[in-house]
Amino acid sequence: MAYISLPAHPLPYPAPMHIPDGFLSGPVAGVGYALAAVFVGIAVWRTNRSLGEKSVPLMGVAAAFIFAAQMMNFPVAGGTSGHLLGGTLAAILVGPWAAIVVMTSVIGVQGLMFQDGGLSALGFNVFNMGVITALVGYGVYYLAALFANGQRGWVLPTGIFVASWITVMLAAFATSIELAVSGTSPLHVVLPAMMGVHALIGTGEGLITAAAVTFVLATRPDLIEQPQRAAPQGGLS
Amino acid sequence: MKRGYLVLLLVGLGIALVVTLFSPLASSEPDGLERVAEDKAFVEKGKDAPYEVIADYAFPWVDNEDAATILGGVVGVVVVAAFVLALGLGLKALSRRAAIAGTKLAGPAPPASAGGKAGRGER
Numbered sequence A: 001m002a003y004i005s006l007p008a009h010p011l012p013y014p015a016p017m018h019i020p021d022g023f024l025s026g027p028v029a030g031v032g033y034a035l036a037a038v039f040v041g042i043a044v045w046r047t048n049r050s051l052g053e054k055s056v057p058l059m060g061v062a063a064a065f066i067f068a069a070q071m072m073n074f075p076v077a078g079g080t081s082g083h084l085l086g087g088t089l090a091a092i093l094v095g096p097w098a099a100i101v102v103m104t105s106v107i108g109v110q111g112l113m114f115q116d117g118g119l120s121a122l123g124f125n126v127f128n129m130g131v132i133t134a135l136v137g138y139g140v141y142y143l144a145a146l147f148a149n150g151q152r153g154w155v156l157p158t159g160i161f162v163a164s165w166i167t168v169m170l171a172a173f174a175t176s177i178e179l180a181v182s183g184t185s186p187l188h189v190v191l192p193a194m195m196g197v198h199a200l201i202g203t204g205e206g207l208i209t210a211a212a213v214t215f216v217l218a219t220r221p222d223l224i225e226q227p228q229r230a231a232p233q234g235g236l237s
Numbered sequence B: 001m002k003r004g005y006l007v008l009l010l011v012g013l014g015i016a017l018v019v020t021l022f023s024p025l026a027s028s029e030p031d032g033l034e035r036v037a038e039d040k041a042f043v044e045k046g047k048d049a050p051y052e053v054i055a056d057y058a059f060p061w062v063d064n065e066d067a068a069t070i071l072g073g074v075v076g077v078v079v080v081a082a083f084v085l086a087l088g089l090g091l092k093a094l095s096r097r098a099a100i101a102g103t104k105l106a107g108p109a110p111p112a113s114a115g116g117k118a119g120r121g122e123r
Helices: A024-048 A055-071 A087-094 A096-115 A122-149 A154-183 A189-219 B004-021 B032-039 B064-107
Strands: A074-076 A080-081
Touching: A024 A055, A024 A096, A024 A122, A024 A154, A024 B064, A055 A087, A055 A096, A055 A122, A055 B004, A055 B064, A074 A189, A080 A189, A087 A096, A087 A122, A087 A154, A087 A189, A087 B032, A096 B064, A122 A154, B004 B064, B032 B064
Parallel strands: none
Antiparallel strands: A074 A080
């Protein structure tokens, strides 16, 4: 198999979409920590109030699966790979706020234990890949679920695909801004490059998320609360 | 935790562990950000982590690269799941205590073992 002949670690640091140390300036890294702290704080507070009986085991499963899936880099065009972020998947399974808790835990363990993502960049890694993805992914999924209105078919999977794809693009967009403000790469250089490659990676995110949710709906439909037009639950609450 | 949810947890963890078995097959090409950093020549600004535990998901002291990666993945799955479960159970215990404190005026708190529904304030 080809991968064996390749050098396993061609670069001196691990750098998936997780931002490594050195890419963000001190002030930018600080803003990242502040943003992450605010949103994770709200998420813990909201999760604390909304934990149902199935929430805790589902959160554990979501975290374990997303950690494992993030290791499975899939090839996209041009000698590039991508991997699942999982924020949309987590949000559909456990709700947006618990999803932020799940994603923060995954990204925190990756940074602290696996040296995937720099310590200085941990704040923005959590914000980009955990907060943005969970909140926006859930919002788009919510609209798609309202549109599908509990009916089987292609509406919901397509909506989930779109929701996931958008979150990857937004995470790439946010990362580009952070790199540009840090003076690492000018925006007109880094932004188009990031958006281009992540438009491809986002399709992988969309396919995996739609497949995973379809699998759960087929096997344990009771696990996923689908918003219905008849009983609106009030947006992100 | 109800038995049904314990089964759910074990099956879910099993799926995650099976996924890690395939981790040696993952693409080792640079990923999105890494590719852009190389193409746009800012990759050298990246710095090594100040310490290493299981860097690059390869468990140390294991020579076989595939085995090291799988082992790293298994350790990660277990640690992440344990952390989130502990956090979730802790938060749940906190909210239950708060709910019981909130219903004290209405009468004695229901036993905490009543099917996990304690503190909802039902009669």
